[in-house]
Structure formats: structure tokens, C-alpha cells
Amino acid sequence: MARSDDEQWWDLLAGKEAPDASDEKGRQAKALRDAVLREHAAIGADIDAAASFSRFQARLERERPATGKKTREAGDTQAARGFGSIARWLRSLRGPQIAAAFALLLAIGAMVRMGLSPQADFVIRDYALGQRNYVQVDDPQAHQAKLAAELKALGIDAETLAVPDTHGAFVVQATIPAQSSEALLQILARHGLRGFRSGELDVGFQKR
Amino acid sequence: MDNEEFMRRVRLGDEQKRKAIGELYYHEYPYLRRWTERLLRSQSLSRRPDDAEDLIQDIFVRFFDACESFDGRASLRTYLFQAIRNRIMDNTRTSPVTMVSATAADGEDSLLQNVRAASDPEVSVAAKLCMEKVLPALQKSHDAHTLLTYEQIIVEGRSYPELAQLLEVPEVTLRQRVSAAMKTMQSLINKLCGGLP
Structure with a gap:
């Protein structure tokens, strides 16, 4: 049964074959299709979903503030406690102990520099509890997926955020119930972090 | 993200709902931006990409308030597309001056x-x-x-x-x-x- 002009035209515009259509109709539909596709591609050329997403998150937070969310102050308090312990330790030092402490700091500095392996795409840094730990890498999403998979292999249930946070980071979160194992420490070191003990693991991989 | 998974997360509380809406925005934004910009242009309302983004964000903020009652008859993409299209068409019918009009100055x-x-x-x-x-x-x-x-x-x-x-x-x-x-x-x-x- 012969198909109507409209059906032929629809198929041709959708990029399908229409052997029963005339050559002229085929040429017209193809030209129109190419023109519309070209315009459509031009409109989408400058779309930056990550930047727009950050602006949306900020707007949502402003216009519909979160309820029951862990406050920033809580995290700051934990961090302050950590710094307080270090400060108390430094104040307790006397005479030669101060020199030893400086030597220790220099050694830590050297170790940090050694963390800049030519193969690694990040700088290894100490984990800070009570806040998101940002690591700058070449491929944030690859690091996110790999860390989540490695944690899962250790039996740790990690949560990944499929979209970047407000700082453009791809996040991995997990609760580490007991003292972290050597295997976990090695995994974290491969992703640019060291010194994590236990508790809430919160890592954000940003584009370097 | 399909409708069921989205609704499951929305019901888990504010934090999960935010994450679900955020993911939806991130994944659907490129598609919706193209069509919103296209519709705004065809209605001679605006040729500025910022206007398209503002409109999409308006729709998402409203959807954040109302997503618990999303009936799931259409896909999330279709639902959002319809909401944007209806908003643009309503705007054209009722108050064409409330959006930035494309003028001769746009060249x-x-x-x-x-x-x-x-x-x-x-x-x-x-x-x-x-x-x-x-x-x-x-x-x-x-x-x-x-x-x-x-x-x-x-x-x-x-x-x-x-x-x-x-x-x-x-x-x-x-x-x-x-x-x-x-x-x-x-x-x-x-x-x-x-x-x-």
C-alpha cells in the first residue's frame, strides 16, 4: 500500500530511509534536517553543565535552605579540637625538644615533597577530620570510581555523589567503623591522602 | 535515573531529596538548555543563554517543592520539558513583557x-x-x-x-x-x- 506524503516526509526528516519518496523530496528533507541539526548543535556548543549545576545548588540552598543538615560549625569544632591538641603539644616542648620538633617538621616536609611521585597526578596530603578533604587530580571521576570500588572490595560501603559538589569536586563518602586497616591506608595514599584513622571518610576529587 | 529510583530517594528525607534533584539537574540540564533556548528564540523572548538557565532553575526549584506529588506518568525528562514549554507559552500569552524580549539591539x-x-x-x-x-x-x-x-x-x-x-x-x-x-x-x-x- 502506498504511503502518504506525510509519512514519507516524517521518515526522511527523522533520518530514516523512505525508498518510496521522490528524489526531490529526499533532497529537501535532507537539507532541512542538516540545517536544523546544525543549528541545534550550535546552541549546545557552550553548555557547561558543571558550572550551571554549581549555580543551581547555590540558588537552591539560598531559596530552600536545608533542614536537619550537619552544620558547618560541628565540623569546624572537630577540626579546632585537632589543632588544639597540636598547639598544646607544641607549648609543652622545652629546650632540645623544640629542636627535635623542628627536625620532625622538616622531615614531614621532605616526606610531603617525596609524595610528588612523577607517576601520581596529585600531591599527597594529611587527612583532616570533620571536613571534606579535597584532592586535585587530572581525572576526578576516575579517582572517585576507583576509590569507591577499592573501598567496596574491602567491605566498606562507600557512597559516591554522581554530580560535583559546590566546589566542583566528585565526592566519595564512607563510614569507617573501627581502626582503619593497613590496606585502607594504602588505598587512600594512592588517592592522595594519608593519616586517616577512623570515622567519617569524606573525599572530594577536583580537577587539577 | 528512572522515576521509581527518583521517588524512592525523594522519600528518604531532605538530604537525599536534594541529592536526587541535583543529579537530575546535572544530567538533564544540557538537553533542557538546548530546547529552552530554542523555544525562547522561536518566541522572540530572549536570545541570551542566561535567561534559559534562569528559567530552567525556576522550574527545578518549583519541582523541588512539588516533587513528592510527581505522578510518574511521563518520564522525568518529559515532565520537565513540558513544565518549561508551558511556562514559556503561558508567558507569551499572558505577560510577554515579563521576560527579556529579543530586540533589534540584539542584531x-x-x-x-x-x-x-x-x-x-x-x-x-x-x-x-x-x-x-x-x-x-x-x-x-x-x-x-x-x-x-x-x-x-x-x-x-x-x-x-x-x-x-x-x-x-x-x-x-x-x-x-x-x-x-x-x-x-x-x-x-x-x-x-x-x-x-
């Missing part, structure tokens, strides 16, 4: 200029003629619904039933629209381009 459509400037050898002479002459003439002679219908066929390759659901019109109306516009287009191509090479 010639920069998009078309860009397209012309790109002397891409892969674009046929026939397609260039369509871009320069036929599409602008179509935008003047047809309503936004018809243009949207054509663009959805071409870009998304949708069938009649799919498109009828997306545009919320009976299939018969859609067929009449396509038929009428086809004749106009063919006549425009013949008139403006003298037939195509």
Missing part, C-alpha cells in the same frame, strides 16, 4: 552568524541555503508548536505517539500540523532556493 541572530561563519565543508550547499533562507522564513510563518514539532522529529527522532505525549496534543492534531507545515516548507524551499542542488 542578527548570532547563532546563524556563527553557523554561516563556520565554512564547514561537510555542510552541503543545500543545507546552507536552508539555514540562511528557509529556517528564518519558517520561524516567521509558523507558530512555535509547529516548529517544535519539526525539531523534535529531526533532532530526537520521535514517533507520532511519543511526540503527541510530549507536546500534550492529540495525534490527529499533530498529523495535521506536520502536513500543513510540510507543504509550507516545500513551497518555501522551491521559492527561496529555486529548488535545491
